[in-house]
Amino acid sequence: MRESIIKTTGLTKKFKQTKVVDDVQLNIKKGEIYGFLGPNGAGKTTTIRMLLGLMKPTAGQIEIFGKDFQKHKIETLRKIGSLVEAPSYYEHLSGKENLEVLRKLLGVPKSRMDHVLSIVRLTKDADRKVKEYSLGMKQRLGIASAMLGDPDLLILDEPTNGLDPSGIQEIRELIQSMPDQYGMTVMLSSHLLSEMEQMATQVGIITKGKMIYQDSIEELKSKAMPQIRLRTKDTAAAKAKLLSRGYIVERKGDHLYVEEGTDQYVADMVAALVENQIPVYRIEEKKQSLEDIFLDLTKEGEEDYAPHSAS
Template identity: 55%
Template structure:
């Protein structure tokens, strides 16, 4: 599968501080790529460099198989739609009038206006002034402007920011439909783990400007292997007993975390603990949640 976006050693430095450092992104064609990280991790800066809105300090960017430079940047952007931060609009104009301005500037067919309004479900509010739009309607209008040229690549920076649950669900459905309906590749940045989990096919996680994970969402879920949590009346003696019997363990609060095993094997260990006068108080089956994995990778609490 071809990659629509590839970056090599992409970096952005302000003074002595790196906002983005040595990021190697690979976004496959037809994917919904979830670009995930806490606020301030470098997501927006990375996307702005890909779009040519910010000049990299170092590194290379390849889009549609071509190395991006000052000469071909505008040509590349003809095939890219984007919604970075809050959407731009003229509040005193209607939704349709706003889109007419973008349509004229981009030189795309006028019919596209009616088409994208239907895609984002704003056809019944197109003649209403944008100043009277709800936040969700403004976000959908921003998405409509990004879709006007039916781009091959769509880049959306925090598209669900500020939306209520119904608005988030609606935006998610819209984004999910785009690759299959129009053959688009979509990059969605978010600090909302739960949102990316329901939306993306591939995910990149950035922490303090550095890419700490990049692969399929399925593989990320595989990190959440089941394990057992054991609590006894004498955990210190239990540690030695487990080690002597070839069972690995990690201490976590009042529990010892051991690998998942067959019931018969656990029964043997329980019996042996009793025979050694080690009182077994509790056995729990546990599994790392996706939130726990995110916390380990980013070192920060996850937004849900």
């Protein structure tokens, strides 16, 4: 079993009386790309700030590399690279000069600078002033800065935010290469499930400060239960008839949704409607997308949270 790189127990952060992070239990294993997912304002950045020692938890424990973070903060942070929100630079300096400032602070060899520029594909633009960089190039420079100290753990907060499709593709390919090529465990946050689906191996979903899901992307996909969607001449009569026959039916507008079943199950359902002079206009299999599951989970999470937040 792989070792845990980040493990939190009861991690909580209050601002006044509001819990913006509420009893979060993270478990990130070595070599994973862990997608920390949730709507804007869900508590992702606050959680990341606590993991980096930029904010003190109100309650709970943080273990990183198997050690209590509060007791081993300095040595732990030396093994972490991070990019939180928009990276800041000296715009009048070149990309390489910006890295040189950081290199001196970290005390790493000059060769490391060329190496990270190569990894993020900025070697050719290393001597250009940062003010001439595109948003995607600035983001890649931010990742180069995060990798400069050769970290074991890389924490990236919304790394594709504001990028165009080609910039997103570049960052995605870079992140996907981190565990195998550079031995790094990666934690990245996003509010876009489509991004997580293409990058992450594991995912944790947070809403209103509470963790509502933590498992593999594959397990999340397995929650997508297919349904049969029907459109008939008389939606209300069709629903009543199917309910009387024991089918589980949900109505949405002019369509009925019935649980998926065998071919015979579907044939019997259609026959029951036709026998009762209810013409069936259209029938199709409808599969939930991951986006639908995400929206359902966050909706449920907010409903579960509502009574708590009122207390």
